[in-house]
Amino acid sequence: MLRNSVLNGISRHRVAAVTGFLLVFPWLMPYEALAVNVLIFGLYAMGFNLLFGYTGMLSFGHAAFLGVGSYGTGIVMVHYGWPWYLAIPAGVILASLFGVVIGWMAIRTRGIYFSMVTLALAQCVYFIFYKAESLTGGENGLRGIKLETIDFLGLQIDLLNPTNKYYFLLIFVVMTLWFVSRVLSSPFGAVIETIRENEKRSAACGYDVARTKLVAFVLSAAICGLAGSLRALHLSVVPVDSLHYLTSGQAVMMALLGGMGTFFGPFVGAAAFLLIEDVVTNITKYWQFVAGAVFMTFVLFFPRGIWGSILHWLRQR
Amino acid sequence: MFDLKLLILQMVTGVALGSVFVLLSIGLSLIFGMLTVVNFAHGAYFMVGAYVGVYALGVTGNFWLSLVIVPLAVGALGLLTERFLVRPLYGRGIDYPLLLTFGLSYVMMDLVRMVFGSDGQPIGTPPGLGGAVDIGVGNFPVYRLFLIVATAIIVAALWLFIEKTRFGLIIRAGARDPEIVRVLGIDVSKAWLLVFGLGTAIAGLSGILAAPIRAVTPEMGIPVLIEAFVVTVVGGMGSLPGAIVAGLLVGIVYSLSSLYVPDFADTSIFVLMALVLLVRPQGLFGRAGLMS
Numbered sequence: 001m002l003r004n005s006v007l008n009g010i011s012r013h014r015v016a017a018v019t020g021f022l023l024v025f026p027w028l029m030p031y032e033a034l035a036v037n038v039l040i041f042g043l044y045a046m047g048f049n050l051l052f053g054y055t056g057m058l059s060f061g062h063a064a065f066l067g068v069g070s071y072g073t074g075i076v077m078v079h080y081g082w083p084w085y086l087a088i089p090a091g092v093i094l095a096s097l098f099g100v101v102i103g104w105m106a107i108r109t110r111g112i113y114f115s116m117v118t119l120a121l122a123q124c125v126y127f128i129f130y131k132a133e134s135l136t137g138g139e140n141g142l143r144g145i146k147l148e149t150i151d152f153l154g155l156q157i158d159l160l161n162p163t164n165k166y167y168f169l170l171i172f173v174v175m176t177l178w179f180v181s182r183v184l185s186s187p188f189g190a191v192i193e194t195i196r197e198n199e200k201r202s203a204a205c206g207y208d209v210a211r212t213k214l215v216a217f218v219l220s221a222a223i224c225g226l227a228g229s230l231r232a233l234h235l236s237v238v239p240v241d242s243l244h245y246l247t248s249g250q251a252v253m254m255a256l257l258g259g260m261g262t263f264f265g266p267f268v269g270a271a272a273f274l275l276i277e278d279v280v281t282n283i284t285k286y287w288q289f290v291a292g293a294v295f296m297t298f299v300l301f302f303p304r305g306i307w308g309s310i311l312h313w314l315r316q317r
Numbered sequence: 318m319f320d321l322k323l324l325i326l327q328m329v330t331g332v333a334l335g336s337v338f339v340l341l342s343i344g345l346s347l348i349f350g351m352l353t354v355v356n357f358a359h360g361a362y363f364m365v366g367a368y369v370g371v372y373a374l375g376v377t378g379n380f381w382l383s384l385v386i387v388p389l390a391v392g393a394l395g396l397l398t399e400r401f402l403v404r405p406l407y408g409r410g411i412d413y414p415l416l417l418t419f420g421l422s423y424v425m426m427d428l429v430r431m432v433f434g435s436d437g438q439p440i441g442t443p444p445g446l447g448g449a450v451d452i453g454v455g456n457f458p459v460y461r462l463f464l465i466v467a468t469a470i471i472v473a474a475l476w477l478f479i480e481k482t483r484f485g486l487i488i489r490a491g492a493r494d495p496e497i498v499r500v501l502g503i504d505v506s507k508a509w510l511l512v513f514g515l516g517t518a519i520a521g522l523s524g525i526l527a528a529p530i531r532a533v534t535p536e537m538g539i540p541v542l543i544e545a546f547v548v549t550v551v552g553g554m555g556s557l558p559g560a561i562v563a564g565l566l567v568g569i570v571y572s573l574s575s576l577y578v579p580d581f582a583d584t585s586i587f588v589l590m591a592l593v594l595l596v597r598p599q600g601l602f603g604r605a606g607l608m609s
Contacts, residue, residue, distance in 0.1 A: 058416075105594050105595070108594055108595075108598040109594070109598055112349075112355040112411055112415060112554075115355070115412075115415060116355070116546040116550055117590070117594065119546060120543055120546050120550065120587055120590055121587065121591070123543045123587065127587075131583070131584075245539055245543065246539075249419060249423075252416065252419065253420075256416065286430065288423045288424075288426060288427045289423070289424055289428065289431070292420045292421065292424035292427070295420035295423070296402065296421060296424070299406070299413055299416045299417045299420060300405060303409070303413065
């Protein structure tokens with residue numbers, strides 16, 4: 001009884017619960033740069049999870065939105081000297097626009113076709129940014145994104161300090177958590193889950209499936225774009241790899257490792273994936289082998305993921 | 318200045334390039350048509366095929382022998398994959414085999430790096446297939462002609478196998494309705510196993526065939542996988558004629574655009590795919606409704 005009420009309490013106040021965890025998270029990590037990475041990739045996986053975990057659409061092209069978010073923010077800062085508070089929305093909006101175009105084409109297909117089409121279109125985006133060298137720096141990536149201090153209500157915040165940077169980025173993550181939570185508990189959130197469970201029945205109930213899918217796709221792209229935008233500020237460069245196929249794969253791996261269709265899962269998955277990468281690269285350079293093997297083990301034996309399995313286990317007892 | 322000879326020569330180059338796409342997407346289509354599994358490790362089998370081929374070539378010194386060894390070795394790997402990794406996932410939703418093979422491609426890439434190192438492997442044009450011949454519109458590399466002929470032979474053999482043999486009959490029936498085939502007393506899971514092995518063997522074979530015209534590196538399977546997906550979307554999943562027509566079409570579009578608009582060569586095949594998606598989402602030869 002007590003456990004159930006605790007569980008219900010957590011799921012009712014899921015934003016507060018996740019925020020509380022993320023507030024103390026830097027102390028749980030071996031070093032702070034890793035915590036910042038988990039924050040950014042957790043956000044990225046959360047955007048992906050909105051589409052894959054909740055709407056049931058497996059995209060293999062979400063690197064496009066992470067990368068475009070990064071480039072959007074980077075380009076307006078480097079080439080046009082925009083301040084950060086305009087550059088972040090610029091990245092998010094550009095990623096959303098790419099989301100509209102890619103989504104509009106990709107939702108014409110279903111199931112595995114959708115995965116193949118999103119993968120191919122993301123590769124196309126990769127080539128476009130790779131070729132537009134004068135704007136994006138091409139192979140070398142976009143360099144020279146500077147954000148060292150922030151003037152906030154007369155307060156000088158030094159962002160070169162990793163702790164300050166973590167909490168600065170956390171503000172955006174918490175806002176997104178709140179937003180996603182609202183979306184999921186809205187009627188729209190219920191509709192996307194009916195599409196995941198049974199698309200035909202959902203259409204038969206009178207919902208506009210194509211439009212709902214497109215809206216979910218663009219929301220997901222916008223969140224991944226925000227993650228990319230924050231990543232550009234964090235790294236101060238945009239590597240062209242952020243648009244690569246393997247980066248799309250990272251979102252898939254993190255979301256599944258953490259637990260697809262769970263609210264907290266993406267952050268658990270991002271932390272697990274980045275910790276594996278961090279620990280394994282200290283021992284051997286073949287971390288992809290370990291990451292791939294762990295991922296296959298989860299697909300075969302723990303498809304609910306880490307957080308999903310814990311929730312399932314708690315609810316069952 | 319418009320040069321017709323150059324155009325035709327470039328189109329033949331495109332057909333040679335497209336031959337590799339044809340082989341790859343036939344393997345993908347074969348596996349999907351029967352098992353409804355999208356093999357995300359298909360590019361990795363292609364890459365392993367190239368590496369095994371280069372290794373066999375180094376040991377035996379005979380290119381033709383390595384063309385026999387590669388499909389056997391890579392096909393055996395495919396059989397093991399289906400039996401122990403993909404089979405437990407049947408009936409658990411279409412995404413799971415896709416996710417599993419995606420993870421497998423990571424593992425295979427790093428395994429190849431462990432054995433052969435991260436650098437590329439050199440492979441010259443096989444002896445007897447070097448040089449160029451005049452094909453009427455200009456000189457054309459012999460090896461690329463060989464690629465076209467080899468692909469035609471493999472495709473013809475596959476077509477005879479599927480249309481004219483008893484096992485091919487089981488494949489065609491199983492792709493349409495596995496339930497009925499099972500009721501008729503045929504072990505469908507054995508057919509699935511063999512089809513997965515066959516598809517990966519063709520992927521490996523196309524790897525060694527393409528090795529002399531592509532760089533052999535552990536990552537060579539990634540662009541190839543994406544190109545094979547483009548071909549599959551254009552041609553229609555599960556359709557053999559679709560794979561052939563779309564493979565050649567994508568090859569020709571790529572080589573023509575790299576001649577006339579080199580800056581857009583990489584993106585041209587995606588534009589083609591986008592156009593097909595807008596006009597015919599199920600692909601040129603795809604059946605409507607197969608996707609759902």
